[in-house]
Amino acid sequence: MTDLFTAPPRSQADPSFPGPRSGRRAQRRRRRNKRGRAVIVLLVALVLVGGSGYAIWSNLDSLMGLTNPLESKDFPGPGGEQVDVEIPEGATGTVMGQELYKAGVVASVSAFTAAFEANPDSVSIRPGTHAMLEEMPARDAVALLVKNEMVDLQLTIPEGYTVDQIVERAVQVTGLPAEDFEAALKKPATFGLPKQADGDAEGWLYAGTYALKPDKDTAAGLLTQMVDRTEQALRKKDIPGGDWEDVLTKASLVEREGLHAEDKPKIARAIENRLEDGMILQIDAAVAYGAGKPGTELTKEDLRNEKNPYNTYEHTGLPPGPIASPGETSIDAVLHPTPGDWKYWITVNLDTGETKFSETYEQHLAYQQELRDWQAANG
Known part of the structure; x- marks a missing residue:
């Protein structure tokens, strides 16, 4: 349990979600930039050599490996590595071709648009992220898009x-x-x-x-x-159906109160000890849930509010239901609490989440002072 204004901040940072696959595109941009600089050097050389440069210029594309998206060039196929391509909402065939060209899927926009117009099912292509292959024939690219096999x-x-x-x-x-x-x-x-x-x-x-x-x-x-x-x-876990709600409720309290996995079975035990002795739980996380605010913003009025059914300072026993989705570690802690006589717990270091447990209120008060000392030193 935690006391007013001393509850450790519960950092529920959003997980990282994979963004668009930009690695290959960045490599292609670097290659194109390098080629662009090479073109400038080559043009200067052509001017210096005069008319004899025409033969070189006529084969410039093959020499430099450049592709003009306006020319109707096509890859022979069958395709290489998978690349994810985002087809925007309301995209025309030309817009799709541009996105595919930038991703290295098709050799030219014009080849794609021609294949797009030739396929009567192209109108069914949906917006979203499509799994494509690098260097596909334009006709195959359209056929794959038509399948609408979106990336998960x-x-x-x-x-x-x-x-x-x-x-x-x-x-x-x-x-x-x-x-x-x-x-x-x-x-x-x-x-x-x-x-x-x-x-x-x-x-x-x-x-x-x-x-x-x-x-x-x-x-x-x-x-x-x-x-x-x-x-x-x-x-x-072989939990009887009639116990599911209680287990999830207890586990959710443990989840919100315990920062470290090794502390959770002890918190679960302290909760059980309090329930067995008919003590109020005094869990700030539950009060905050019922009040609809973060635990760090609780006031004395919140702790005295009897109308909040989740106010474990005013109501004995468990709150009406879970206060969050517990992880399996917290569920296991409820099913297998650490043996002990603890009835109190408090986080004494808000940076590390170090939590101390006590059997007596006197010891708990000493740990409260330890927390206050930490707060004073870390302002």
């Missing part, structure tokens, strides 16, 4: 995220409308939320990575995957 999106949900944070991240990554998620969450049956959850998805959306097809997946479908993975994890 990777959506990663960090442990400890709330439903609101999960939806926000999903909207950012997938482009699915927030309204679709909101509508699905109001109808739990549409994504298979178990009855134990009592209509609230909090804690039931599994923290992990999902591979998605942006042209196929829906908000309800994504939520279904998340709930399914949570149920699979609970079943794999």
